[in-house]
Amino acid sequence: MIELQHVAKRYGDRGIVEDLCLTVAEGEFCVLLGPSGCGKSTTLRMINRLIPCDSGTIRVGGEDIATIAPEALRRRIGYAIQSIGLFPHWTVADNIATVPRLLKWPEARVRERVGELLQMLRLDPASYGGKYPQQLSGGEQQRVGVARALAADPDLLLMDEPFGAVDPVTRDALQGELAHIHRVTRKTILFVTHDIEEALRLATSIALMNRGRLAQYGPPLEILERPADAFVHEFLGSHGIGLKLLSVRRVSDRMRSGETAEPDAAGEPVAADAPLRDALAAMAARHTDRIPVRDEQGRRVGVIALADLVR
């Protein structure tokens, strides 16, 4: 879906992005991760031509972006940023309808799509559609920002720290919704953050950048288990890597299937697709070393024990 070949960007004699090669397959949730100033935002903005690249080639869906008019390219790519940038003089519905209207969709289809998106982001279309951005909370505004990015049903979504400015509870909810949207729509998402936990939770692949170069690229588990160099090891937080592994691996990877009748594994079951960390937290809170596991329908499917977490 996205192909970067030897891409570089310099400001004066300072290299922001240097010789970057990166391929993101269709349907991936790729997180560009790294310390501030590592060039991750610049990389993102080169993909929709908000920033021109100095050298190298960028392809989106197989097409060299240099051959597409910037406006046409951007209308094909969803874009959400931390500061959201909702238009304060337009209603929520008009904000979401921005790109479909630029693409001259029939008005009936625009309205239908706006309603669909508001529902997808858990905002009641009847009460939210006519509101103005200032009347919304920060979390609601960011939901509208995400809905606006998804409006014209783009295959590719670029997100620049979209949840960086909301409170932890709202961020958690928004991350959950974005993960859900990704699972349901299978859109390719390129997501910039400096928050490792956020990256581990959302990514199917992580591109870790340092000083304008790609330090390591791969699935979260691989990066945690086999850091490519000292920088990667340190950035992941050398001491906390074990705990982060628990955030990435799922309960279903380690549970004992079928052991449903154990009397000591009582209490609220943990979901099979939850990270192991949730199981550990539940054990610590309940002073137990065994917890039942349920599937998505709520049926008990097995048990997970403390020893399973560290196997």
Added chain:
Amino acid sequence: MTGTHLLRSPALWVWLVFAALLFGMPALEPLFSHIFPGIRPAVFDRDSFVALWLSHAWLVLLSSAASAVLGIGLAVFVTRPAGRDFRAIVNALATIGQTFPPAAVLALAVPAVGFGPRPTVIALFLYGLLPIIENSIAGLAGVPSAILEAAEGMGLSAAQRLRRVELPLAAPLVLAGLRLSVTIGIGTATIGSTVGALTLGTPIFDGLIGNKLPFVLQGAVLIALFAIATDLTFAEAEGRLRTRPGQG
């Protein structure tokens, strides 16, 4: 807006009083002759007040429209990437235009374009430029960069960003500049009468020259009411722009 709302508008009331005096001034002849015995006629009658007002308003409208077109145009230009370097120069020129006393501009314009309404239009135009330029630049430059980035990132062209996002968001400030410019213009147009323009200032200068105090009074009251009514009308328009929910 319903009828009852309209009655609560102060601008409307001032306009009504203004219109009543404009049309009814000759009927006040007995009153003025009583207060100022010995001055005949006691009400200015060389021209009708309505004609004076129409000419006065036309001069202001013409010069303000020109100031607005050039002022907003320049503000748009210097807030584009291509014109950014000219921002300081434009600001400086507009400030110089403002420091020239309008009387001096009139004096300089007369030899160039002759007597009549033209020097007045030139003076009002130059004088009205600064508030429009300053406010329009402030309004356009004040649009948050996040909004512009989002607009650009979604694929709005530069023209679409200007028309759909920047100008509507800058509108309250642009309107405030226009208000200042027009209100100043109404007052300043008065002195245009000294170089042959027909304005509500004509009775004032006639009265001063001929020592006829009632003429001065009649012109001054009408100009004041005209300026106040115009200012209040702008204030109401601005208020409506600002209280629109989208403007916070």
